[in-house]
Amino acid sequence: MRILVTEDHPDLQLELIDYLRMHGLIADGADSLFSMNEKLTGGQYQVVLLDLGLPDGDALECLTSLRQQFGLQLGIVIVSARGQPIERTQALNSGADAYLVKPVFLPELLAVLMQLAQRLEPKIHLTxxxxxxxxxxxxxxxxxxxxxxxxxxxxxxxxxxxxxxxxxxxxxxxxxxxxxxxxxxxxxxxxxxxxxxxxxxxxxxxxxxxxxxxxxxxxxxxxxxxxxxxxxxxxx
Incomplete structure (x- = not known):
């Protein structure tokens, strides 16, 4: 499973990428919505970790756009310092598969990704x-x-x-x-x-x-x- 870690804090992005790679996953980084969208155009990523506090746009609106563009074939996990129930609800209703609040317990993140991998496995009927x-x-x-x-x-x-x-x-x-x-x-x-x-x-x-x-x-x-x-x- 190839994962795109969209996080503008360099140290946290590196920590997440290193942890995922250590557990056998392929992980790359993006530090803005623009960079994320560019890297997703190739279709090589199965999951996006998305921070809501990015510098170049409304990540909730981008979340909706991602779900419209890629359907259910892209896993989307929110990793954000915003922990209010209304924000979690908005993100989940807009198409996020999971919502984790910073500081993230890394084994929990791994468990979420493993669960998500089961949904993303190819099926005979996707419709x-x-x-x-x-x-x-x-x-x-x-x-x-x-x-x-x-x-x-x-x-x-x-x-x-x-x-x-x-x-x-x-x-x-x-x-x-x-x-x-x-x-x-x-x-x-x-x-x-x-x-x-x-x-x-x-x-x-x-x-x-x-x-x-x-x-x-x-x-x-x-x-x-x-x-x-x-x-x-x-x-x-």
Whole structure:
């Protein structure tokens, strides 16, 4: 596994790189978002360690961009001195796989990376399949999750849009005959419960991302017609 350590403090960057190399991992460094983005263009890294306190931009916005660009094929671990619950929540909702607070306990970092390596191993099916007729979702591992009408409508709207949908647009999709309001509590609760439901059923994270100050987006989910794909074994 090749890891890019994005950290602007030279001593800490070197400490992390040395520790990872000592445990058999390949690690390189970047000291800014610009340098990180340049090194990621070659596609040779499987994981990024990302410090939020970098000098040349908002790392949370960059996190969202990384997840949109690379999907779930890139592991993202936040390593930051910022330890407030709201910051950890924002980072995890924006696509981070894990969030570690400095000073990092290095064996814990190694354990997180080993766990992440299992998710990043190549699989036969990397795509999730959404059947809106049967209201089911098939995970890359083959598990079938039964969905409610609201859950199906939510995912269907996001998959068909192929981009970010704001909460007002989603709420209109889910409740087209109700007067819209700016209280999105029920929508956020629906998303939260759906993520938990999928995680409990499959052990995998649903590729439904919160895009900060914008809305929600789905990646790696394909709509299927159960009547035409049943013979392919995609839906059972």
């Amino acid at each position: 999730w399949y959404l059947d809106i007729i049967r209201r089911t979702l098939r995970s890359p591992g083959g598990e079938i999750i039964a969905l409610s009408h609201s859950e199906t409508s939510l995912l269907s709207a996001l998959v068909e849009h192929k981009g970010v949908l704001n909460k007002e647009q989603l709420q209109c999709t889910l409740t087209p005959f109700l007067k819209l309001s700016h209280d999105y509590t029920r929508l956020d609760t629906l998303v939260c419960r759906l993520r938990q439901k999928v995680k409990m059923a499959t052990g995998e994270a649903l590729p439904l991302m919160t895009i900060r100050n914008k809305g929600y987006q789905c990646i790696d989910i394909m709509l299927v017609d159960s009547l035409r794909t049943q013979h392919l074994g995609l839906i059972s």
